[in-house]
Amino acid sequence: MFTKKFSKAAGIINSEEYKTLLTLRKDFPDFKIKIKTIEKRESKVTYSGLSIYKMKAAISHITQNEECVTLFEKYIEVYKGQKGKYATLKKLFPDKYKEEYNALDPSAMAEIDKLAKEYEEAENSGNTAA
Numbered sequence: 001m002f003t004k005k006f007s008k009a010a011g012i013i014n015s016e017e018y019k020t021l022l023t024l025r026k027d028f029p030d031f032k033i034k035i036k037t038i039e040k041r042e043s044k045v046t047y048s049g050l051s052i053y054k055m056k057a058a059i060s061h062i063t064q065n066e067e068c069v070t071l072f073e074k075y076i077e078v079y080k081g082q083k084g085k086y087a088t089l090k091k092l093f094p095d096k097y098k099e100e101y102n103a104l105d106p107s108a109m110a111e112i113d114k115l116a117k118e119y120e121e122a123e124n125s126g127n128t129a130a
Contacts, residue, residue, distance in 0.1 A: 001036045014046045045102065047094065052076060052086060053123075055093045058114035061108060 002010070010016035024031050056076075060069045075092060079085040094101070104112070 001034050003036050003037050022120055025037065036110045045094075045098075047090065047101075050090060050093070052089055053116040054075075054112060055089060058093075058101055058104075059097060060115060061104075061112050062097055071086040093094070 006017055009015050009082075010021045021033075033080050052093060054071060056072055060066075063069075075089060079088055082088075
């Protein structure tokens with residue numbers, strides 16, 4: 001089984017992949033070439049454009065509770081400077097707020113985007129009280 005990248009490279013005469021394929025065919029005459037396909041899950045939900053600021057704004061909008069926002073800010077502080085901070089926070093967010101976030105209408109998303117921008121501008125200006 002080959003990857004698409006390998007099979008494409010094997011199509012170029014005198015490339016390393018081509019030579020490897022010739023050797024395999026010579027050593028194993030009954031060898032059949034099969035290209036690996038990646039299964040794409042149709043049910044997978046993606047969160048493109050979901051920044052840390054947007055998560056914080058969504059939590060504020062969804063819960064209407066400052067304690068939840070403060071707790072998320074504590075998570076941000078705990079993971080600050082660590083490798084994989086965003087990935088960890090992005091995993092925590094859907095675990096708690098996935099259903100509510102996915103049910104938001106476009107006007108609510110516009111409010112969240114606006115609030116996220118305010119959070120980002122406040123942090124970049126050195127004022128985290130926003």
